[in-house]
Amino acid sequence: MNTEKAYAAYLDQQDKLADFRHEFYIPHDTIYFDGNSLGLLSKRAEQAVHDIVESWKTDAIDGWTNDDQPWYYLSEKLGAMTAPLIGAKPDEVIVTGSTTSNLHQLTASFYKPAGKKAKILADTLNFPSDIYALKSQLKLNGFDPAEYLLQVESEDGNTLETQNIINAMTDDVVFIVLPSVLYRSGQVLDMKTLTREAHKRGIPIGFDLCHSIGAMPHQLSEWGVDFAFWCTYKHLNAGPGSVAGLYVNRKHFGQEPGLAGWFSSAKEKQFDMAHVLTPAPDAGTYQIGTPHLLSAAPLLGSLEMFYEAGIDNIRQKSLELTQYLIELLERELTDYSFTIANPRDTATRGGHVNIEHPDAARICKALKADGVIPDYRRPNGIRLAPVALYNTFTDVWDTIQILKTIMIEERYKFFENERGIIA
Numbered sequence: 524m525n526t527e528k529a530y531a532a533y534l535d536q537q538d539k540l541a542d543f544r545h546e547f548y549i550p551h552d553t554i555y556f557d558g559n560s561l562g563l564l565s566k567r568a569e570q571a572v573h574d575i576v577e578s579w580k581t582d583a584i585d586g587w588t589n590d591d592q593p594w595y596y597l598s599e600k601l602g603a604m605t606a607p608l609i610g611a612k613p614d615e616v617i618v619t620g621s622t623t624s625n626l627h628q629l630t631a632s633f634y635k636p637a638g639k640k641a642k643i644l645a646d647t648l649n650f651p652s653d654i655y656a657l658k659s660q661l662k663l664n665g666f667d668p669a670e671y672l673l674q675v676e677s678e679d680g681n682t683l684e685t686q687n688i689i690n691a692m693t694d695d696v697v698f699i700v701l702p703s704v705l706y707r708s709g710q711v712l713d714m715k716t717l718t719r720e721a722h723k724r725g726i727p728i729g730f731d732l733c734h735s736i737g738a739m740p741h742q743l744s745e746w747g748v749d750f751a752f753w754c755t756y757k758h759l760n761a762g763p764g765s766v767a768g769l770y771v772n773r774k775h776f777g778q779e780p781g782l783a784g785w786f787s788s789a790k791e792k793q794f795d796m797a798h799v800l801t802p803a804p805d806a807g808t809y810q811i812g813t814p815h816l817l818s819a820a821p822l823l824g825s826l827e828m829f830y831e832a833g834i835d836n837i838r839q840k841s842l843e844l845t846q847y848l849i850e851l852l853e854r855e856l857t858d859y860s861f862t863i864a865n866p867r868d869t870a871t872r873g874g875h876v877n878i879e880h881p882d883a884a885r886i887c888k889a890l891k892a893d894g895v896i897p898d899y900r901r902p903n904g905i906r907l908a909p910v911a912l913y914n915t916f917t918d919v920w921d922t923i924q925i926l927k928t929i930m931i932e933e934r935y936k937f938f939e940n941e942r943g944i945i946a
């Protein structure tokens with residue numbers, strides 16, 4: 524491979540998505556590789572926040588029904604704008620809640636224990652919040668999580684084998700929740716096969732798309748996935764605590780949500796103020812209360828960019844960036860005990876690279892001190908997410924050189940090898 528800096532510049536010149544970078548605020552003098560934790564602010568997202576504040580200022584209560592962007596329908600509109608990113612129909616998606624509250628809602632709606640046939644299948648590598656939510660749902664139903672939550676083990680500590688997950692779909696399992704992409708290793712699970720196998724056994728299955736939405740395409744409706752949920756503050760760049768999303772396959776329409784509230788209502792019935800709920804006929808029924816409009820608004824700006832860029836183009840550039848990062852790392856840093864812990868092949872490699880090193884925590888601190896923003900994940904992972912909409916091939920090249928200098932000069936030894944409060 525060509526390891527010259529000029530080659531990185533050449534790749535940037537060829538990049539069809541290069542112009543989008545200019546729409547983002549890049550924290551100055553840094554190479555931002557943490558978009559898989561918090562995506563950057565774009566000018567369009569910022570404008571969308573200004574617009575809704577303006578609408579509150581000038582329209583007040585009439586903002587709910589004003590002509591250009593009625594708040595009353597914003598969650599549905601944003602859901603429809605999100606749908607192409609996950610291969611769903613517009614009415615199968617709603618922007619609402621948080622990742623974890625949406626998982627609670629979907630579990631309350633689709634986990635249907637029948638006597639002792641009541642187990643939930645998850646995995647040992649998922650993000651803790653999902654596991655906490657599943658355990659609390661089991662407890663609410665009177666089941667001991669120690670017995671009723673099955674968690675598929677990883678053979679190598681980083682990835683999951685499709686066949687092991689399928690083998691765990693036993694007779695007593697009635698509900699399955701898995702991540703689309705593992706938050707640490709970035710492995711993409713085979714959602715299509717897992718859904719087919721779950722359905723052969725009559726088990727509903729859903730995915731946490733936090734680390735895949737906005738980084739790669741999905742075909743949820745075509746695969747028949749029952750439900751999914753995600754955050755919007757990572758690859759979707761909608762800001763810290765921005766409103767999350769969920770998907771429910773049309774075949775489940777017409778049911779009441781497990782956790783109801785007045786925003787679960789059919790829109791035209793909601794203000795009848797009846798004490799009997801008329802559920803919305805679509806994914807909108809999984810909403811509970813008044814939408815958090817100020818934290819949903821940024822999506823209006825940021826989703827537009829995904830539409831313009833095209834999710835297939837985003838995935839292609841993302842794969843090129845991660846491939847370039849892996850190859851440079853292997854060429855330039857062979858002597859420094861790094862292991863690449865994410866899958867290599869393009870079918871199972873997500874949007875970030877995870878490199879392991881015994882000094883990972885302090886190498887991350889040294890990278891930050893030198894203007895590269897990664898994050899550290901226990902026990903020994905350095906996550907680097909080169910994001911298609913705002914990172915460049917030159918960012919990747921520079922990062923490898925900075926990392927090489929840190930290792931040669933042992934600059935990481937100035938820091939404690941312990942995580943900070945967040946990363």
Ligand SMILES: Cc1ncc(COP(=O)(O)O)c(C=O)c1O
Binds near residue numbers: 622623650702733754
């Ligand atoms: C896979 C996954 N699920 C859930 C969460 C968190 O959920 P919430 O957005 O509710 O904080 C994260 C990250 O914060 C995550 O990476």
Ligand SMILES: Nc1ccccc1C(=O)C[C@H](N)C(=O)O
Binds near residue numbers: 650
């Ligand atoms: N929500 C957050 C709030 C504060 C700090 C980080 C997060 C993250 O999202 C972490 C991310 N889910 C991760 O994959 O590590």
